[in-house]
Amino acid sequence: MRRMRRLRAPKIREMVAETHLSCNDLVQPIFVDERITAPKAIESMPGQFRQSLESLPAEAGALEDLGVPAVLLFGLPAQKDEVGSGAYDPHGIIQKAVAAIKETTSLIVITDLCLCEYTSHGHCGLIRGEKVLNDETLPLLGETAVSQAAAGADIVAPSGMMDHMVRAIRASLDLDGYADTPILSYAAKYASTFYGPFREAAESGYAWGDRKGYQMNPANFAEALWEVQLDIEEGADMVMVKPAMPYLDVLRAVKDMFGMPTAAYQVSGEYTMITAAARQGWLDENAAFLESLTCIRRAGADMIITYWAKEYARLGL
Ligand code: PBG
Numbered sequence: 001m002r003r004m005r006r007l008r009a010p011k012i013r014e015m016v017a018e019t020h021l022s023c024n025d026l027v028q029p030i031f032v033d034e035r036i037t038a039p040k041a042i043e044s045m046p047g048q049f050r051q052s053l054e055s056l057p058a059e060a061g062a063l064e065d066l067g068v069p070a071v072l073l074f075g076l077p078a079q080k081d082e083v084g085s086g087a088y089d090p091h092g093i094i095q096k097a098v099a100a101i102k103e104t105t106s107l108i109v110i111t112d113l114c115l116c117e118y119t120s121h122g123h124c125g126l127i128r129g130e131k132v133l134n135d136e137t138l139p140l141l142g143e144t145a146v147s148q149a150a151a152g153a154d155i156v157a158p159s160g161m162m163d164h165m166v167r168a169i170r171a172s173l174d175l176d177g178y179a180d181t182p183i184l185s186y187a188a189k190y191a192s193t194f195y196g197p198f199r200e201a202a203e204s205g206y207a208w209g210d211r212k213g214y215q216m217n218p219a220n221f222a223e224a225l226w227e228v229q230l231d232i233e234e235g236a237d238m239v240m241v242k243p244a245m246p247y248l249d250v251l252r253a254v255k256d257m258f259g260m261p262t263a264a265y266q267v268s269g270e271y272t273m274i275t276a277a278a279r280q281g282w283l284d285e286n287a288a289f290l291e292s293l294t295c296i297r298r299a300g301a302d303m304i305i306t307y308w309a310k311e312y313a314r315l316g317l
Pocket of ligand 1: 112114116124159160194195196197198204211266267268269
């Protein structure tokens with residue numbers, strides 16, 4: 001008689017495991033704040049910190065020593081304006097941060113490419129009245145990509161969900177001599193409430209409205225495949241599904257359908273739900289994040305952007 005439990009005995013269970021986690025597949029997000037000189041705790045994300053330009057090399061070095069291969073950088077500029085000039089300033093915070101990490105480590109540096117941390121209104125593009133302008137924003141995204149590549153970014157990751165952003169960025173990079181810089185597109189990015197804690201982390205709350213006009217409706221699946229296909233046609237080298245856990249069906253389909261290198265972003269809210277419960281003693285944080293990462297991999301993610309990358313590496317599993 002078949003008894004499934006035979007293969008669930010200690011050791012055998014590991015031998016027949018279908019999914020394996022590895023440090024090599026994890027990316028640690030880092031927030032770099034131009035206005036601080038020492039690391040500052042992010043209250044909405046227990047255990048996470050904003051780094052200063054001064055503290056960044058040590059943090060990057062620690063990640064490299066632990067075996068984390070890559071970081072995803074977010075910049076918090078000292079000043080914001082209507083047109084998000086800090087995003088494409090060659091001497092902006094993210095450009096300086098990239099250079100600082102590349103000087104002292106050999107980490108893969110991925111830059112988040114969006115205007116929202118740099119605009120005074122907090123939206124991901126230029127605005128007219130309360131409308132976020134798509135086509136007018138594209139040249140600025142191209143310029144931002146070039147400035148990030150010039151600073152040494154290994155991969156640029158556009159997250160603003162503007163239509164044709166990948167095409168515009170590819171064209172700008174190619175024109176300026178960065179034909180070899182890959183684009184990791186936030187291709188299927190949902191208008192998710194799970195980005196809530198990130199708004200404090202990156203101070204990218206918006207003055208009015210929401211992002212539903214450009215990010216996807218959580219109710220939609222087929223549209224995600226369409227978004228991914230368009231980004232691939234425009235030149236994306238890798239595609240992302242974001243958030244991760246509530247969208248595992250999308251992740252599975254994207255991986256199966258396109259076979260592209262596929263990333264999943266386990267976002268701030270996914271992190272905070274587990275850490276908040278753990279702090280109450282209601283969940284085992286390590287067990288919960290290990291299970292969540294395993295399931296995200298099982299659903300098709302080749303790489304996972306996770307706030308637990310460093311912690312995972314520290315466990316030395
Ligand atoms: C910027 C951006 C956001 C996140 C990554 N890049 C916020 C948003 O789109 O509202 C969210 C990341 C997280 O919640 O961890 N466009």
